[in-house]
Amino acid sequence: MLGFCLGLIKYVVLTRICFIDFRKKIIKDRDLMILLVIGILLGIERNNFEKVYLGWCAFSMPLLILYIVEDYFKKELIGFGDVKLxxxxxxxxxxxxxxxxxxxxxxLYFLSAVIVVLVLLYWKIRGKRGEYVPFAPYIVLNYLLFEKFFM
Incomplete structure (x- = not known):
């Protein structure tokens, strides 16, 4: 029962993150803290908290490196909210x-590139050059697909 409740809360929060990132281009820390607590509780329940900790480190490292590199190029590629997500x-x-x-x-990169290209080319939705494209919905969608098919 605990797993079902945590799963339901998790999906609601992930959906909320996507909508807020589309509208306001921000990921709220409150939502991230809820997901963090859910991850900790699931790790404790399944008796594999060390894998949760290693997941925090391993999965965030490539985006963290990208966030550091963007400072070198003086161009914003991703926000720190994406790294925290x-x-x-x-x-x-x-x-x-x-x-x-x-x-x-x-x-993640293939999915986000395909969706952006499909939207830009086939539906001819054009934004300003260099406009911010929210990355959180792609991360969430990839997580949902990965959780469903590869875990």
Whole structure:
């Protein structure tokens, strides 16, 4: 019963993150803290908290490196909210091996690129050049697909 309640809260919060990121282009820390607590509780319940901790570290590292590199190029590529979201998503996915992390990021970048290209080319929705594209919905969608099909 606890797993069902936590899962329901998790999906509601993930949906909320997507909508807020589309509208306001921000990810609220309150939502991230809820997901963080859910990850901790699920890790304790399943007796594998160390995999939750390793998930926080391993899944967030590529986006954290990208966030640091963007300072060098003086161009904003992602926001720090995306990095924090990836930290909590990593805790929810729990680390198994490096192939899991690599496969997650391959799917994430492929999925986000395909969706953006489809929207821009086929529906001819054009924004200003260099306009911010929310990345959180792609992270959440990839997490949901990864959780459903690869875990």
């Amino acid at each position: 990836m930290i909590v998503i990593g805790g929810l996915l729990r680390y198994r091996d490096f192939r899991q992390v690599l496969f997650f990021y391959q799917n």
